Amino acid sequence: xxxxxxxxxxxxxxxxxxxxxxxxxxxxxxxxxxxxxxxxxxxxxxxxxxxxxxxxxxxxxxxxxxxxxxxxxxxxxxxxxxxxxxxxxxxxxxxxxxxxxxxxxxxxxxxxxxx
Amino acid sequence: xxxxxxxxxxxxxxxxxxxxxxxxxxxxxxxxxxxxxxxxxxxxxxxxxxxxxxxxxxxxxxxxxxxxxxxxxxxxxxxxxxxxxxxxxxxxxxxxxxxxxxxxxxxxxxxxxxxx
Numbered sequence: 001x002x003x004x005x006x007x008x009x010x011x012x013x014x015x016x017x018x019x020x021x022x023x024x025x026x027x028x029x030x031x032x033x034x035x036x037x038x039x040x041x042x043x044x045x046x047x048x049x050x051x052x053x054x055x056x057x058x059x060x061x062x063x064x065x066x067x068x069x070x071x072x073x074x075x076x077x078x079x080x081x082x083x084x085x086x087x088x089x090x091x092x093x094x095x096x097x098x099x100x101x102x103x104x105x106x107x108x109x110x111x112x113x114x115x
Numbered sequence: 116x117x118x119x120x121x122x123x124x125x126x127x128x129x130x131x132x133x134x135x136x137x138x139x140x141x142x143x144x145x146x147x148x149x150x151x152x153x154x155x156x157x158x159x160x161x162x163x164x165x166x167x168x169x170x171x172x173x174x175x176x177x178x179x180x181x182x183x184x185x186x187x188x189x190x191x192x193x194x195x196x197x198x199x200x201x202x203x204x205x206x207x208x209x210x211x212x213x214x215x216x217x218x219x220x221x222x223x224x225x226x227x228x229x230x231x
Contacts, residue, residue: 004157033217043204045158045222052217091157095218101146101171103208103220105157 001026004092006106013082014114020067021077021109023092031097034075036066039089039108048090051075082113117141119223121207127229128197136192136226140209147190148220149182150206158206164190197230204228 005024013019025034036048051059051066059066067076079086089110093103120139128134140147145166150158160174164184172182179197184190194201204227208220 035219037222042224043227044224045206045208047219047221050217050219093157101163101165102148102160102174103150103158105159107155107157 002106003027003104004094004106006092006109008109009107010110010112012112012114013079013086015084016081018078018080019082019111021079021090021092021111023075023077023106025073025075025092025094027073027094027096029096029098033095033097034066034068035093035095035103036064036075036077037091037093038086039091041088045091049077079111084113084115087111087113119207119209119221121205121223121226123226124224125227125229127231129231130197130199132197132230134194134197134228136194136205136228138190138192138207138209138223140188140190140207141221144209144211144221145187146210146212146218146220147184148208148210149190149192150208152204152206152225154203161192161205194228197228199230202228202230 032053034051037045049061049064051068063080065078089108091108092106122137147164149161152158163171167187179195182192204225206225208222210218210220
């Protein structure tokens with residue numbers, strides 16, 4: 001089974017609007033971390049936001065927030081007030097505390113912000 | 116800069132040749148990771164170093180792939196007898212101590228390898 005599933009290959013959003021990028025995960029480890037990265041066309045993976053499995057509140061970082069629904073095993077990224085510079089690939093990733101140090105990545109969502 | 120750096124940024128080689136890809140992690144980071152990203156996919160784990168030792172090499176696809184980190188800082192990923200299927204972006208990441216689900220990995224810009 002896939003550890004991370006991103007079901008939206010491509011998304012479009014109007015500039016200044018909000019957009020939600022979906023991510024579901026699969027793990028039996030009670031302790032894990034969820035991460036979102038942005039990958040512009042230049043290729044570098046840019047860390048956006050982190051959510052821990054024991055965190056009681058949803059993580060927020062500026063215009064980024066994470067809609068964490070533990071029972072549903074989902075960790076959707078919400079970008080508010082979209083900007084043209086937000087156009088990029090977005091990857092959801094998970095790291096399990098007890099089964100190694102690697103990140104498991106999804107296949108990504110390509111976001112295009114329309115002026 | 117203070118980020119993860121990788122050289123070369125692009126590498127074109129012929130099938131059967133040997134290549135080395137270099138990663139310089141963030142200063143002070145003891146954990147270093149290599150990932151491979153094929154076109155249209157997310158990064159896939161190759162190997163993880165804690166200090167000088169390879170703590171987890173379960174992601175290396177076969178024995179043509181090898182990586183070292185002799186002094187606990189710079190790492191080199193080595194690919195022998197390259198094949199066309201090795202063409203991908205090779206990403207390096209580092210993190211502070213390498214333990215705990217909360218620890219963020221910081222990525223370099225990657226090396227784009229093309230095997231002709």
